[in-house]
Amino acid sequence: MSDxxxxxxxxxxxxxxxxxxxxxxxxxxERARRERGELERLxxxxxxxxxxxxxxxxxxxxxxxNAKLMEPDDDLRMPLGQKVVxxxxxxxxxxxxxxxxxxR
Numbered sequence: 001m002s003d004x005x006x007x008x009x010x011x012x013x014x015x016x017x018x019x020x021x022x023x024x025x026x027x028x029x030e031r032a033r034r035e036r037g038e039l040e041r042l043x044x045x046x047x048x049x050x051x052x053x054x055x056x057x058x059x060x061x062x063x064x065x066n067a068k069l070m071e072p073d074d075d076l077r078m079p080l081g082q083k084v085v086x087x088x089x090x091x092x093x094x095x096x097x098x099x100x101x102x103x104r
Contacts, residue, residue, distance in 0.1 A: 066081075069081035070082060
């Protein structure tokens with residue numbers, strides 16, 4: 001018990017300083033490792049959000065394109081997509097009628 005109350009010798013003080021330096025070095029390495037991990041997570045999160053934004057933009061453009069094809073314009077003219085669908089139905093109906101008529 002009396003050994004613990006005495007001041008450190010020069011040799012013990014030097015050993016303490018070495019151990020403190022090693023501990024500080026380990027703590028600094030751990031802090032750097034955590035920061036690298038955080039940086040990688042943040043990069044991945046940013047890349048994910050960028051991909052989501054691009055995906056949303058493509059979906060918006062596709063909706064706009066489809067709306068132009070299938071919805072009437074301001075003059076209420078029939079859009080091209082509806083004309084194509086009606087023409088395809090007409091061809092199908094004519095083909096069925098001809099098949100029924102010529103098949104007898």
